[in-house]
Amino acid sequence: MTVSQIEVGAEVEDLVQRAPWPVLLMDMIRRKPLGAAGAFIVVFFILIAAFANVIAPYDPTANAFDRMHMAPGAEHWFGTDQFGRDLMSRLIYGARTALFVGFVAAFVGSTLGLVLGVASAYFGGLFDLVLQRIMDVFMAFPLIIMALAVVAILGSGIQNVIIAITIPFIPHCARVVRSSALSVREIPYIDAARACGFGHSRIILRHMVPNVMAPYLIMLTAFVGQAILLEASLSYLGLGVQEPTPAWGLMLQGGAEEYAESAPWIAIFPGLAITLAVFAFNLFGDAVRDALDPKLRSQ
Amino acid sequence: MSVAAPAEAQVSAAPLLQVRNLKKHFPITEGILIQKAVAHVKAVDGVSFDIRRGETLGLVGESGCGKTTTGRCILQLDRPTEGEIVFDGINLNDLDSRALSPLRQRIQVIFQDPYSSLNPRMKIGDIIAEPIYVHGLEPDAQKRMDRVRELLAVCGLNPKMADRYPHEMSGGQRQRVGIARALSLNPDFIICDEAVSALDVSIQAQVINLLEELREKFDLTYLFIAHDLSVVRHLCHRVAVMYLGRMVELADCDELFDNPQHPYTQALLSAIPVPDPDIERAREHRVLKGEVPSPINPPSGCVFNPRCPLAVEGCRSDIPELREVKPGHWVACTEV
Numbered sequence: 111m112t113v114s115q116i117e118v119g120a121e122v123e124d125l126v127q128r129a130p131w132p133v134l135l136m137d138m139i140r141r142k143p144l145g146a147a148g149a150f151i152v153v154f155f156i157l158i159a160a161f162a163n164v165i166a167p168y169d170p171t172a173n174a175f176d177r178m179h180m181a182p183g184a185e186h187w188f189g190t191d192q193f194g195r196d197l198m199s200r201l202i203y204g205a206r207t208a209l210f211v212g213f214v215a216a217f218v219g220s221t222l223g224l225v226l227g228v229a230s231a232y233f234g235g236l237f238d239l240v241l242q243r244i245m246d247v248f249m250a251f252p253l254i255i256m257a258l259a260v261v262a263i264l265g266s267g268i269q270n271v272i273i274a275i276t277i278p279f280i281p282h283c284a285r286v287v288r289s290s291a292l293s294v295r296e297i298p299y300i301d302a303a304r305a306c307g308f309g310h311s312r313i314i315l316r317h318m319v320p321n322v323m324a325p326y327l328i329m330l331t332a333f334v335g336q337a338i339l340l341e342a343s344l345s346y347l348g349l350g351v352q353e354p355t356p357a358w359g360l361m362l363q364g365g366a367e368e369y370a371e372s373a374p375w376i377a378i379f380p381g382l383a384i385t386l387a388v389f390a391f392n393l394f395g396d397a398v399r400d401a402l403d404p405k406l407r408s409q
Numbered sequence: 410m411s412v413a414a415p416a417e418a419q420v421s422a423a424p425l426l427q428v429r430n431l432k433k434h435f436p437i438t439e440g441i442l443i444q445k446a447v448a449h450v451k452a453v454d455g456v457s458f459d460i461r462r463g464e465t466l467g468l469v470g471e472s473g474c475g476k477t478t479t480g481r482c483i484l485q486l487d488r489p490t491e492g493e494i495v496f497d498g499i500n501l502n503d504l505d506s507r508a509l510s511p512l513r514q515r516i517q518v519i520f521q522d523p524y525s526s527l528n529p530r531m532k533i534g535d536i537i538a539e540p541i542y543v544h545g546l547e548p549d550a551q552k553r554m555d556r557v558r559e560l561l562a563v564c565g566l567n568p569k570m571a572d573r574y575p576h577e578m579s580g581g582q583r584q585r586v587g588i589a590r591a592l593s594l595n596p597d598f599i600i601c602d603e604a605v606s607a608l609d610v611s612i613q614a615q616v617i618n619l620l621e622e623l624r625e626k627f628d629l630t631y632l633f634i635a636h637d638l639s640v641v642r643h644l645c646h647r648v649a650v651m652y653l654g655r656m657v658e659l660a661d662c663d664e665l666f667d668n669p670q671h672p673y674t675q676a677l678l679s680a681i682p683v684p685d686p687d688i689e690r691a692r693e694h695r696v697l698k699g700e701v702p703s704p705i706n707p708p709s710g711c712v713f714n715p716r717c718p719l720a721v722e723g724c725r726s727d728i729p730e731l732r733e734v735k736p737g738h739w740v741a742c743t744e745v
Binding site: 297298299301302303304305306307308309312316317320323 | 481484486509510511513514516517518520521522525526527528529530531539540543544587590594
């Protein structure tokens with residue numbers, strides 16, 4: 111009976127040694143240059159949004175009717191709009207609106223989707239069937255139409271814009287998470303948890319949710335870019351953020367229609383900001399997906 | 410690994426677990442919105458046995474014969490279609506999940522695959538501590554960790570491994586963690602569902618010795634589900650043989666291996682290879698003809714009749730009941 115008394119594994123102390131972080135960072139840039147570029151731009155936008163009040167050279171909402179439609183120059187790097195407001199300051203403060211809406215909507219939408227998707231897979235049966243058919247109804251509408259409908263019911267304003275963007279995200283995330291959760295449910299550690307008499311909420315939150323984090327994080331990063339785009343679209347259509355709050359979509363609306371020929375910079379710079387932000391989040395999301403998917407992970 | 414009979418331990422006569430006419434049928438459904446059952450997979454179809462306190466009952470049979478489903482029904486992971494599972498006087502089938510919870514402390518399970526039976530996102534210490542916490546056995550966090558380290562030590566692991574994640578351990582170590590988790594609730598009865606078949610032979614021997622030690626130390630009762638007959642002979646007091654969802658033979662371990670009565674058991678035992686090539690060549694082999702029939706549409710009468718060398722006309726119509734051919738030796742066959 112002495113065989114089993116041998117202490118197993120004492121020799122594998124400090125099996126996992128981590129490289130210092132600058133090395134890891136260089137490694138990531140070399141292996142995923144596009145993802146690293148995306149991450150870099152994302153961090154850049156976050157910093158701009160966080161320190162908007164320090165960076166912005168002018169008050170983004172102060173009208174100055176003596177300097178309307180000024181072309182980009184030394185005084186106003188990106189020019190001024192039809193009310194004489196500094197475009198660069200408005201873009202910088204607009205990053206705040208865009209990222210706030212983007213992160214909150216993506217986080218709330220995908221987290222609700224995560225819980226619903228896992229619960230749907232775990233309980234199965236009629237609950238799963240009914241929930242998935244409701245999700246089907248929501249998914250039948252294009253994202254923008256769904257968001258438009260919600261704004262039409264709730265009214266505009268930043269809070270309602272976030273709700274309008276969040277709601278169509280929920281079924282998309284729930285569907286993806288559910289398929290992962292269905293396979294996790296059949297793994298024996300879930301049986302072990304049930305055999306130990308754990309409650310449903312404990313099994314869902316402690317045992318299933320942590321094991322479907324990969325699809326969740328992928329959806330989350332993809333949603334941030336989409337949410338920024340949706341917020342810009344809604345604002346452009348006049349259903350989103352209202353003047354004088356600086357928001358990229360709103361700036362585009364003000365500039366594109368009337369001054370496309372006489373003062374094109376009013377539309378060009380917000381458009382560039384939207385493009386860059388969405389592009390960066392998508393690149394970053396792709397890199398996250400590659401990093402979390404073991405099938406694509408290089409040896 | 411030597412094949413020796415288990416020491417005649419303190420096996421008391423009172424049954425800890427009684428299984429009576431257990432049936433588990435899985436429906437095969439068709440239809441999108443309104444699903445209707447078109448057929449049933451009869452995974453377990455009328456199985457009865459007792460497990461006495463302190464005993465190890467082996468449950469053997471080929472893949473798909475329903476032995477794992479029997480274990481899952483006892484654990485109430487799958488709710489039985491029919492029959493009674495009486496544990497210490499309480500019929501588990503009558504209880505809802507809330508009422509089952511205190512009984513789950515007393516019935517635990519060790520799974521086959523040590524890689525998928527531990528949550529990869531939890532540390533070893535948390536995996537073992539969680540059941541203790543949920544059942545309120547040790548509310549104090551510090552004392553709970555002491556108990557975890559004690560359990561790890563009992564299972565032959567370094568108590569420092571509580572801070573590890575499952576992927577940092579070997580298969581044998583992980584199986585010991587699974588055993589420690591099963592022990593964490595001080596159970597009376599443990600179902601070992603192919604608990605050693607995923608391990609390599611030297612580790613198998615260690616884990617089997619550990620299971621034997623724990624049986625004596627904590628007065629455990631085991632249901633040992635396996636297909637490796639030499640392991641079963643080493644560990645078990647009694648052995649039950651299943652075929653296609655039914656029990657065909659039940660006897661004391663030595664009696665079953667030395668004097669098998671049912672033609673299926675005889676064929677199963679003759680399939681064990683003998684390490685000596687001369688004996689292996691000379692001995693008589695009983696190879697069954699045909700394939701295992703589908704459990705969706707099992708043969709009428711005795712399920713073994715299409716492959717049975719002893720089959721007579723009556724076997725196609727009458728279902729044989731288990732009958733006692735010798736004291737303690739039960740066979741479900743009319744022709745022996």
